[in-house]
Amino acid sequence: MIVTQSQTNFICPITQLEMKKPVKNKVCGHTYEEEAIVRMIESKHRRRKKACCPKIGCSHTDVKMSDLVQDEALRRAIESHNKKRNRHSE
Numbered sequence: 001m002i003v004t005q006s007q008t009n010f011i012c013p014i015t016q017l018e019m020k021k022p023v024k025n026k027v028c029g030h031t032y033e034e035e036a037i038v039r040m041i042e043s044k045h046r047r048r049k050k051a052c053c054p055k056i057g058c059s060h061t062d063v064k065m066s067d068l069v070q071d072e073a074l075r076r077a078i079e080s081h082n083k084k085r086n087r088h089s090e
């Protein structure tokens with residue numbers, strides 16, 4: 001399987017799956033699957049810990065829910081990428 005740079009960006013660093021609802025961290029600029037990052041932040045905060053950015057190599061160690069914004073552009077890019085792929089397999 002050939003993984004191009006653009007396809008790699010569709011993958012959530014937490015789930016390792018293609019994102020359906022990507023959210024962007026305003027602070028470090030990384031994107032994650034919304035459900036996965038929210039769950040991660042909540043479970044860390046329950047244990048009174050800070051949530052580190054799950055992206056490998058990122059030094060951001062205090063990811064907050066308020067720093068996450070919906071990444072509409074990326075969501076559309078993933079959708080159109082999937083549409084193309086589906087058409088191709090028909």
Ligand SMILES: [Zn+2]
Pocket residue numbers: 025028029030053054055058059060
């Ligand atoms: Zn990050």
